Amino acid sequence: MRKMPAVFLALCLVLASASNGYQLSAKAKEAAAEVSQVVPGAQVTKRALLVGINRYRNSSAIPNLSGSINDVEDMKALLIGKFNFAPENIMVLTDEKATHAGIISAFENHLISKTRTGDIVVFHYSGHGSQMKDVTGESPSGLDETLVPYDSRDPENKVFDISGSELKPLFRRLAEKTTNVTVILDSCHSGTLVKAIRPVRMIPPDQRQPPPVTRSADAIKGLGVGLSPKLQNRFLYALIAAASSREVAFEHVVEGKQHGALTYFLTRALRNAGAGVTYRDIMDVVTGTVTLNFSTQHPQLEGLQADQHVFGDSDSTAETYVLASPSPDGRVSLQAGQVYGITAGSIFEIYAPGTKRFETPSTTKIQVTDVMPFAAYGKLLSGSGVQNFSRAIEREHSYNGMQLFLYFDPASDSAQFRSLRNAVSSYKHVQVATDLKNAHLLLKRDAERLLTLGADQTPYSPPLQLIDTDLELKFKAQIDQWARWFNVLSIHNANPAISAGIAIKTKKDGQTRDPFAQIGPLGPTVFEGEQVEVTVSNKSTKDLYFALLDLQTDGSITLIYPPAGTHEVLKASGVFSRTFYTYLPQGKTEVIDVVMLMASVREFNAEAITRPPVREVIPTDSIGKLLAYARGLRPDPPASPIVTNPAGSTIMSSGPIRLDDWVTDQKVLKVRAN
Numbered sequence: 001m002r003k004m005p006a007v008f009l010a011l012c013l014v015l016a017s018a019s020n021g022y023q024l025s026a027k028a029k030e031a032a033a034e035v036s037q038v039v040p041g042a043q044v045t046k047r048a049l050l051v052g053i054n055r056y057r058n059s060s061a062i063p064n065l066s067g068s069i070n071d072v073e074d075m076k077a078l079l080i081g082k083f084n085f086a087p088e089n090i091m092v093l094t095d096e097k098a099t100h101a102g103i104i105s106a107f108e109n110h111l112i113s114k115t116r117t118g119d120i121v122v123f124h125y126s127g128h129g130s131q132m133k134d135v136t137g138e139s140p141s142g143l144d145e146t147l148v149p150y151d152s153r154d155p156e157n158k159v160f161d162i163s164g165s166e167l168k169p170l171f172r173r174l175a176e177k178t179t180n181v182t183v184i185l186d187s188c189h190s191g192t193l194v195k196a197i198r199p200v201r202m203i204p205p206d207q208r209q210p211p212p213v214t215r216s217a218d219a220i221k222g223l224g225v226g227l228s229p230k231l232q233n234r235f236l237y238a239l240i241a242a243a244s245s246r247e248v249a250f251e252h253v254v255e256g257k258q259h260g261a262l263t264y265f266l267t268r269a270l271r272n273a274g275a276g277v278t279y280r281d282i283m284d285v286v287t288g289t290v291t292l293n294f295s296t297q298h299p300q301l302e303g304l305q306a307d308q309h310v311f312g313d314s315d316s317t318a319e320t321y322v323l324a325s326p327s328p329d330g331r332v333s334l335q336a337g338q339v340y341g342i343t344a345g346s347i348f349e350i351y352a353p354g355t356k357r358f359e360t361p362s363t364t365k366i367q368v369t370d371v372m373p374f375a376a377y378g379k380l381l382s383g384s385g386v387q388n389f390s391r392a393i394e395r396e397h398s399y400n401g402m403q404l405f406l407y408f409d410p411a412s413d414s415a416q417f418r419s420l421r422n423a424v425s426s427y428k429h430v431q432v433a434t435d436l437k438n439a440h441l442l443l444k445r446d447a448e449r450l451l452t453l454g455a456d457q458t459p460y461s462p463p464l465q466l467i468d469t470d471l472e473l474k475f476k477a478q479i480d481q482w483a484r485w486f487n488v489l490s491i492h493n494a495n496p497a498i499s500a501g502i503a504i505k506t507k508k509d510g511q512t513r514d515p516f517a518q519i520g521p522l523g524p525t526v527f528e529g530e531q532v533e534v535t536v537s538n539k540s541t542k543d544l545y546f547a548l549l550d551l552q553t554d555g556s557i558t559l560i561y562p563p564a565g566t567h568e569v570l571k572a573s574g575v576f577s578r579t580f581y582t583y584l585p586q587g588k589t590e591v592i593d594v595v596m597l598m599a600s601v602r603e604f605n606a607e608a609i610t611r612p613p614v615r616e617v618i619p620t621d622s623i624g625k626l627l628a629y630a631r632g633l634r635p636d637p638p639a640s641p642i643v644t645n646p647a648g649s650t651i652m653s654s655g656p657i658r659l660d661d662w663v664t665d666q667k668v669l670k671v672r673a674n
Contacts, residue, residue, distance in 0.1 A: 046085040046120040049106050051093045053127035053150050061153040067251045067258035069094050070339040071126035073374045077336040078267045082320045083311055100149040100159050107170050120180045120312045126260050129187030131205035132161050160210045180312030181237040186260035188249040238279055241300045250294045253438050257338055262299050265289045271320045271494050278307050284516045287523045288668020292592050294456050298523055319358050321391040324350055332366045332386050334376040342376045344368050345398035347656050353389045394495050396656035402629040403431045404483035407439035423472050429483040429632035440486055481555045487630035497660035499539035500599040504667050507531040525670045528584050535577045538570045546570050546599040547606035553592045554585045559607050582671050590672040598623050600662035622662045
């Protein structure tokens with residue numbers, strides 16, 4: 001493996017003030033250089049510690065979560081299948097194993113003691129974050145950000161959270177061995193209480209007096225290490241945090257399975273990325289997508305590794321595989337399941353153990369028949385057999401659901417509410433959820449108004465007046481539009497065989513600006529009236545039909561290119577640019593704007609997603625079929641596999657849809673008033 005150039009310092013170096021930058025002594029420079037050097041041909045090991053906590057021992061003081069274990073299993077499968085981490089080098093601590101002592105011991109014995117010069121190290125925590133009294137005297141607020149272990153907040157006052165000051169010396173010792181350190185924290189540390197539909201990964205600060213620090217003050221001062229981002233480039237390793245220091249981190253529901261919003265969108269972006277992707281490349285996508293779903297959450301990327309390859313690795317495979325082995329009952333088992341996005345009916349090709357390139361089709365194919373949260377099984381469609389630890393590549397995916405989940409507030413129940421619920425029951429792209437945490441939208445009564453609220457309780461639509469004689473028609477139109485909006489955003493190809501992407505720059509007063517170059521705390525931002533240039537690049541060897549959609553957080557979907565009734569083809573390796581102007585809907589001071597690219601080797605009609613619901617023939621091309629499902633069309637009579645959705649009813653999946661002839665890409669921007 002090629003060694004990445006060293007561009008950041010070991011954690012043991014003293015951090016000067018933000019205005020003066022980093023001042024290094026000659027001795028410190030020598031130490032940093034020594035850490036950075038790798039002997040040519042030396043074996044570099046990839047190692048990870050993944051911590052996920054759903055259930056806490058003291059549940060009366062710490063609410064349980066649902067998505068943390070899903071997060072670490074999803075991340076584990078990604079590290080193995082995308083970045084070639086050996087399974088034996090990944091330690092997973094969940095629930096009762098993730099005690100205060102257990103986490104610190106694993107950090108000492110699995111990460112620090114085993115790591116050698118130049119190794120690649122990942123620490124991922126998924127669970128509650130909080131605050132506790134600062135015992136170092138460094139925090140102006142008097143509070144230290146924390147990770148909440150399984151056994152914290154105990155009635156005997158013997159176990160406390162893991163504070164940033166406790167982790168600082170550990171990170172310093174780890175960074176003395178390698179500069180390739182990535183920290184991912186899917187938790188929040190604000191201590192701010194919020195009301196939300198979805199669970200948040202935060203509990204109030206611990207007001208108990210923690211034990212005195214057992215280290216000298218010099219051992220922890222000036223390391224530039226913490227648990228929540230505060231200053232750009234303050235962190236001397238790559239830190240990906242779920243939210244800023246004053247925000248909370250939400251759990252996100254996909255097909256009835258809960259995940260941390262950060263981890264879900266981060267792993268999805270990484271699976272779909274090409275080889276040698278950088279942290280900034282990935283967080284360009286992740287930051288906007290998380291904020292699109294949870295408007296009050298803004299993931300953060302900090303540290304001097306922001307423009308380095310993810311996990312310090314420049315030679316990972318561009319395609320994501322899952323491990324496959326023969327099962328004693330004659331089936332083939334996959335070491336990933338629902339949490340990873342595997343669905344019944346999907347088709348995988350099987351390659352020999354150790355394969356890194358998958359361009360040549362395999363003669364061995366399986367179709368998934370049974371899916372559990374962390375594993376799946378399939379039947380052999382062709383080929384003579386499967387070896388242990390083979391590599392499976394998805395070639396056709398069954399998209400389940402494509403539905404908007406609504407939750408009607410029981411406290412608002414009335415004959416009128418039941419009538420509205422029945423009014424949308426005929427929509428095949430809408431389901432009424434029986435569990436609030438599975439809902440995209442919450443419908444509740446406020447005096448004589450009907451409110452439509454998102455997962456973080458922010459209004460999604462202007463209130464409807466319950467005394468309006470056209471209430472039912474307006475409600476149905478509103479829900480149909482939101483169903484299309486959410487469903488279009490869910491159209492995603494996790495393993496495309498072709499490559500195309502979009503880039504965005506703005507122009508104003510003769511100045512050109514890349515809003516993704518230096519992402520601020522609120523994500524990529526443009527201003528009303530700015531000229532936006534969207535560039536589409538066909539990175540494949542085939543001509544591609546393409547379309548650009550604009551989705552705003554008022555629920556609108558606009559086809560911005562090509563003009564209605566036409567089709568546009570971009571030649572192989574070609575580039576296309578088009579200029580638009582940003583705008584804000586009436587009465588809005590800011591919106592989130594999604595520019596979405598759809599491209600395919602086959603002709604498709606993206607304009608259809610903007611049409612009123614009518615009965616029509618479902619297209620046969622991949623994108624056309626998914627757009628039809630997004631706006632509520634279904635085969636009649638049923639011709640697709642039946643699955644159970646989070647609302648408890650049965651729905652049809654799309655059936656296997658080819659992944660080799662289409663691709664999507666999107667950029668998410670915040671448009672603000674000047």
